[in-house]
Amino acid sequence: MKKIIALLLTLSALFLVFSACGKTEDAAGVKTIVVGTSNDYPPYCYLDANGDLAGFEKELLDAVDAQLPQYKFTYELFDFKNLLTALDTGRIAIAAHQYGTNPEREEKYLFGTVGYFQTADYIVVKPDTENVAALDDLAGKIVSVAPACNWALLLESYNKAHPQNPIQIQYYESTPQILSSNLQNGVIDATIMTIADVQLMNTMLGTQFKTVGEPLSTTETFHIYRKDEAELRQDIDEVLQRLKADGTIDRLQKAALNSVLKTK
Template sequence: MKKSKFIKAIVGILLSTTVLVGCGGNANEKETDKSGGEPKTIVIGTGNAFKPYCYLDDSGNLSGYEIEVLKEINKKLPQYKFEFNQLEFKNILLSLESNKVDVGAHQFEKNPERESKYLFGTESYTNFILRITVGKDRTDIKSIKDLEGKKVQTSAGSNDAYMLEQYNKEHNNAINLVYTSGLDAATTIKNIEDGRIDAFVSIKRIVDSYNQTYGEKLKTVGDPIATSNTYYVFRKEDTKLQGEFDKALKELKADGTLAKISIKILGGDYTTNE
């Protein structure tokens, strides 16, 4: 009898130990899953002086179309946590090269020079129809040829700078390019009014936004001088991240979210390819 009780006691202890070890194993698995499931930080290089795309609102918060779209992409990619690094436009792609940011987001258009260095997404998220922009009373400029001998403001490293530089290569530097970096709308308008520049290249919806904010100071003229789309930019080796962004953007297009953000912030649906 005593022996039987002793054996039962030993069996009971062994069973208890097995249960405890099993519970301990599950707890460790959960802890591992939890720590392994922490979202990876993805640093987004963007600007803060390009309204309505990326700018600081009245409370000093980063706002705009770029930011709202990226927030929706982040919802589609819960394995990541997006962190925004506010940079001058000219420094965004340089920061991508030097691994200071993981994604460039500032309405980047493709051109051969950029494509030789960086990986662009395959899904665009805004269309860009570039037009010459002048002061509202200007009548002598209607085409890119009319810019010859004139002072044209452009942002260093931008796609419109690339396009104007290509024109100059073919036309003996006929356009006097005035390079700037990170100028706000008020400064650009003042440069037009004071005669520091004769024109700049932009898209109509941005010019309309400037006029709504500062009064009817500007107008676009002539036919479009270029039509393109904008994309997120990655390092050449980051094909996985590129694919994940493309997939998220496709879903945002399909469910209408991207168009809604465009209509809300840009005043129309500018998300279709041109």
């Protein structure tokens, strides 16, 4: 019994040590902030030819960091679904991965107040598809999206409202190559993406997928913090506000997209 208690204590001590990792302060008073992101969502976050983290998320936070002498940002990479768990346990202090917000999420996390990217989500089909312009046209058809993302949520809620003729949701967790070949071969009928995602996929993979109809939703993306990090959020949001006003965000965003398109 004693051994078990000792083991538990050791484990919780380790946990505490890890908890402290998201934020550390050096002698000069500069706080190191660990930012969590992933490496598989170009042009937002990906690895460049040298295997280093690149993309809009990092570019933007680097620009923020340059104006905040009291902080030093470092980056750590996680799988998308594990990012927020890393935030929970304190391994990272900021999660940056094109997060959209909703009331359920705000219950648990602190979202930035400055949206740093606007996205519009569209139904995406192959070029010769006709008669698809809205979600209703996809009833009974196979639509593939990544699990646990906003679009999955959108489709699930459509199906809840239309139980008689639901959309067949097929979750894919493999590569964009497989998604695109499935769409091309008619294995699936449609997917949902942002305009930038479609543009990127068409350029990278040589496909000619098109967006149809009105955007299903427009979302702004935000950084995510733990509930007790209001000060960090305020410091970052003030800089973001300035960068937004002077057009820096716009410029970085276009540059990020272009640099991905160019390498192809």
